[in-house]
Amino acid sequence: MASLAFSRALLVALAVSTSTAALAQETGNAPAESGAADGDIVVTAQRREQSLLDVPLAVTALGGDTLAERGITNSAQLGDAVPNLQINSPYGDTQPNFSLRGIGVANEYNSNQASPVGVYLDDVYLAPRTSHGMGLFDLDRIEVLRGPQGTLFGRNTTGGAINFITKKPGLSGTDGYIQLGYANFDTITAQGAAEATLAEDVAGLRLAVNYAKGDGQIKNVFPGGRDAASVDSLQGRASLRVKPTETLDIVLRAYGGRDRGTQAAVHGLGAFRTGLGFFETNENRIGENRTDAWGFSANIALELSDRLSLTSITSYDGGKQDLQQAADGSPLDLLDINWRSKYRQFSQELRANYEGDGVTFVGGLFYGWDRNITDNRFNLPLPPAGGFFQHYRQVRKSYAIFGQADIDLADRLVLTIGARYTKDKSRYDDAFAYLFVGGVDDPDTPIATTVPCAGVAGTCPYDPAARFALADTNNALTGRVALSYSFDDGPLVYASYNRGYRAGAVNGGGYTSSAGIGYIEPERVNAYEAGIKGRAGGRLLTYAASAFYYDYSNQQLQDTRAGPVSFLVNAPSSEVYGLEVETTLRPTDGFRVNASLGWLHSKYKELTLQGADLSGNQLPFAPKLTAQLGFEWDMIDVAGGTLTFAPNMAYSSRQYYSPFNTIDAPGTPQVNSELQQGANAKVNASLSWSTDALTVRLFANNLFDRKTHGYGLDLRGAGFPFNFLVPAAPRTYGVSLRYGF
Structure with a gap:
C-alpha cells in the first residue's frame, strides 16, 4: 500500500509539472536567453561546449552539488x-551493467563483454566494465546521453553514453575542500581536493582523494562468517594543467584506486532462507570483491585560428579484478566461483x-586497443569435489573515422548530418579449460580437458598443451541525421535518426x-x-521531453543451460519505444522542484531459447515506468x-532479469518467475x-528500508537447485x- 501511495503521489506531481510546461508555452511566457549564460x-x-538547452539530444546533466544533494556517491546509484x-550487477557495486531505454548487456555477466552503453572518463572510453563501478568525487558534472551515439562517441554506444567529467585546475588562485562523514554500518568516509596555481593563468595542479570503509550491510548468520x-x-x-599560450591548453590526468569490500549478498538455496530476514544471509564463504584501476591521459587542445581548433586525447589504463563469489547463498559448497581478470x-x-x-563541424580519427586476460575457477558439487578452471586472452582493436556538421538552412533552422565508419578486430586466444578434482581451498588436479573439446565435459583426456583460438572482424557505418528549430524566444524542437552499433562478441562463459x-x-x-526543450516563465520552468522508437536487432544474450553450459546468442529482432520528460520548477527563490518520467515499451519480436518461444516478452532490465x-x-x-531540506523519490515499475520473463523452458526445472522485481x-x-x-549534512538513503532485489540469474535451468x-x-x-577553502 505504501508503494502504491508513493507511486500515485509521484505521478500526480509529474502530471502537474508537465501540464505547467504546456500551459506556460500556450500563454507565451518567454524563456531566458539561450546560450551558455545566466x-x-x-x-x-x-564534442563542443553548448548550453544544455541548445543540444538536440536527450541529455541529463548532473553537477557535483546535485549528486551530493541526491545522495549519489557511486556510479551504481545513477x-x-x-x-x-x-x-544492475551480480557483484553489487562492482562491474555495474548500465541499461538505457532497455538496451544493456541484459543477463550477461562475463567480464570480457563490452557495455552497449559507452562509459567515459574525461572523454576517454573505458572498455572494462569493472572500471565502471567508480566512486563519484570531485566531479564537474556527469552527462548521460540517451540513445545511440554512433557518430561522435562511436565505440559500443548502442544504448547511449555516460561521460564522467572531473574538475580541472582553473589556473587562478587556490581552492579545495575537505569532507568527513560517518554512517550506519560503522561507515567512515573522507574525501577532499586541493588546487594550487603554479603560475597565474599558466599552470595549475589539482589533487583529489576519496576513501570509504564500513561493515557489511547484509548480516551473515553463519557462525564466524563475514x-x-x-x-x-x-x-x-591528480590533474596538471598547463596553458603556455592563449592557444595551447594541456591537461594531464592520472588516477588510481582499489576496492576490497566483501561480495554482494545472495538469496540462493531456499532451505537455508528459513527464519532469515530479507537483509540476512547464511553463507560459509563470503568472499571479497577485490578490484584495482589506474590510468593516465593527456588532453591537448590547440587553437589554430578563431574558427579552427585541434584536440588530441591519449590514454593508457589498466586494472584487475579478483571476485570471490559464493553463489549458492548457503553454508554448503555448492557453487563457489573466483572471477579473475x-x-x-x-x-x-x-x-x-x-x-x-x-x-559547425566536428570530425576526427580514433584508435582503441584493449586486452583482457581471464583466469576463472568454478567449484561445483561434483563427485568427488572439483570443478572447472578457465583461461583465455581477448584482444580487441577498433579504428574509426568520423565527422558531423551542423548546417544553418535558415534562421534558427539547423540540419545535423554525420557519419562514422568503424572497423573492429577481435581475437580470442590462448584459451583452455579443464575439469579438475579438488575442494574450494585445495590445489587443482586436472583430469580432463574441456576447451578445446567439442564433446561432453570429461570425455577429452587432459592435455596441458591444448589451446583454442578464434578471430573476428566487423565493419560498420553508423551516423546521425537531425533537423532542429529554435523558436524566437521559445523552445528548441528536433527530430532525428541515429544508427548505433556494438561489435560482435565471443562467449566468455564457455568453459x-x-x-x-x-x-x-x-x-x-x-x-x-x-524532442522539445526550453524554458517558460523566465527561469520559472526548465523542461525537456522526447519520444523515441528503436528497431533493435541481434541483442547479445547469455543463455545458461543445464551442464552448466553458457551460450552467447543473438536475439534476432526487438522493438523499443517510449517517452521521457524532465522538468525543473523554481516557483520562488530558495525552492526548486526536480521531476522526471520515463515510459518504456520493449518486446522481443523474435526470440527462441531452449525450445521456448519468447516472442512478445519484455526485454530484461527495462521497466515500463x-x-x-x-x-x-x-x-x-x-x-x-541556510537550512535546506532536500528529499527525493525514485519509482520503478516491475522489471525482469531474464528474457524468459515468467516462461520456463520445456523439460527444465527453471522457475523464471522468481527473476523479477516488482514495482517499488x-x-x-x-x-x-x-x-x-x-x-x-544529515542524510538517509532508502529511508523506508524498501526490500528489493537488484539482479537475478537462472541457476535451476543450469542444474542447480536454486536461483x-x-x-x-x-x-x-x-x-x-564539508569545509571549502
Whole structure:
C-alpha cells in the first residue's frame, strides 16, 4: 500500500509539472536567453561546449552539488536520477551493467563483454566494465546521453553514453575542500581536493582523494562468517594543467584506486532462507570483491585560428579484478566461483572543431586497443569435489573515422548530418579449460580437458598443451541525421535518426566445452526520436521531453543451460519505444522542484531459447515506468547559514532479469518467475546547514528500508537447485561535514 501511495503521489506531481510546461508555452511566457549564460548548464555532448538547452539530444546533466544533494556517491546509484536508466550487477557495486531505454548487456555477466552503453572518463572510453563501478568525487558534472551515439562517441554506444567529467585546475588562485562523514554500518568516509596555481593563468595542479570503509550491510548468520556488501575503497586523482599560450591548453590526468569490500549478498538455496530476514544471509564463504584501476591521459587542445581548433586525447589504463563469489547463498559448497581478470587499454583520438558562417563541424580519427586476460575457477558439487578452471586472452582493436556538421538552412533552422565508419578486430586466444578434482581451498588436479573439446565435459583426456583460438572482424557505418528549430524566444524542437552499433562478441562463459565458444553477430539499432526543450516563465520552468522508437536487432544474450553450459546468442529482432520528460520548477527563490518520467515499451519480436518461444516478452532490465521527484527547500537562515531540506523519490515499475520473463523452458526445472522485481518506490532525504565555507549534512538513503532485489540469474535451468538473487542495499543514514577553502 505504501508503494502504491508513493507511486500515485509521484505521478500526480509529474502530471502537474508537465501540464505547467504546456500551459506556460500556450500563454507565451518567454524563456531566458539561450546560450551558455545566466546559469545555464554547459555540456559537451556534441564534442563542443553548448548550453544544455541548445543540444538536440536527450541529455541529463548532473553537477557535483546535485549528486551530493541526491545522495549519489557511486556510479551504481545513477539510476535514481536519470529516466529510463537501470543499473544492475551480480557483484553489487562492482562491474555495474548500465541499461538505457532497455538496451544493456541484459543477463550477461562475463567480464570480457563490452557495455552497449559507452562509459567515459574525461572523454576517454573505458572498455572494462569493472572500471565502471567508480566512486563519484570531485566531479564537474556527469552527462548521460540517451540513445545511440554512433557518430561522435562511436565505440559500443548502442544504448547511449555516460561521460564522467572531473574538475580541472582553473589556473587562478587556490581552492579545495575537505569532507568527513560517518554512517550506519560503522561507515567512515573522507574525501577532499586541493588546487594550487603554479603560475597565474599558466599552470595549475589539482589533487583529489576519496576513501570509504564500513561493515557489511547484509548480516551473515553463519557462525564466524563475514557480513556481505561491506565497503573498503580508496581512490585518488591528480590533474596538471598547463596553458603556455592563449592557444595551447594541456591537461594531464592520472588516477588510481582499489576496492576490497566483501561480495554482494545472495538469496540462493531456499532451505537455508528459513527464519532469515530479507537483509540476512547464511553463507560459509563470503568472499571479497577485490578490484584495482589506474590510468593516465593527456588532453591537448590547440587553437589554430578563431574558427579552427585541434584536440588530441591519449590514454593508457589498466586494472584487475579478483571476485570471490559464493553463489549458492548457503553454508554448503555448492557453487563457489573466483572471477579473475587483468585489463589493459590504450586509446588515441584526434579531433578537429570548425566554426564558420552557417556551418559547425566536428570530425576526427580514433584508435582503441584493449586486452583482457581471464583466469576463472568454478567449484561445483561434483563427485568427488572439483570443478572447472578457465583461461583465455581477448584482444580487441577498433579504428574509426568520423565527422558531423551542423548546417544553418535558415534562421534558427539547423540540419545535423554525420557519419562514422568503424572497423573492429577481435581475437580470442590462448584459451583452455579443464575439469579438475579438488575442494574450494585445495590445489587443482586436472583430469580432463574441456576447451578445446567439442564433446561432453570429461570425455577429452587432459592435455596441458591444448589451446583454442578464434578471430573476428566487423565493419560498420553508423551516423546521425537531425533537423532542429529554435523558436524566437521559445523552445528548441528536433527530430532525428541515429544508427548505433556494438561489435560482435565471443562467449566468455564457455568453459565446459568449446562447442559453445564462437563469435556472434554485432548489435544494431535504428533509432528515431523527436524532442522539445526550453524554458517558460523566465527561469520559472526548465523542461525537456522526447519520444523515441528503436528497431533493435541481434541483442547479445547469455543463455545458461543445464551442464552448466553458457551460450552467447543473438536475439534476432526487438522493438523499443517510449517517452521521457524532465522538468525543473523554481516557483520562488530558495525552492526548486526536480521531476522526471520515463515510459518504456520493449518486446522481443523474435526470440527462441531452449525450445521456448519468447516472442512478445519484455526485454530484461527495462521497466515500463520510471520516475523521480524531489525538491530543495532553503527553509530558513539561521546562525549565519541556510537550512535546506532536500528529499527525493525514485519509482520503478516491475522489471525482469531474464528474457524468459515468467516462461520456463520445456523439460527444465527453471522457475523464471522468481527473476523479477516488482514495482517499488525508494525515498532519499537530506537536511543540511550551509555557509559559504561550511556544510553540515544529515542524510538517509532508502529511508523506508524498501526490500528489493537488484539482479537475478537462472541457476535451476543450469542444474542447480536454486536461483541466484542479489538484494539491493538497505536503509543507510549518517552525517557529513564539508569545509571549502
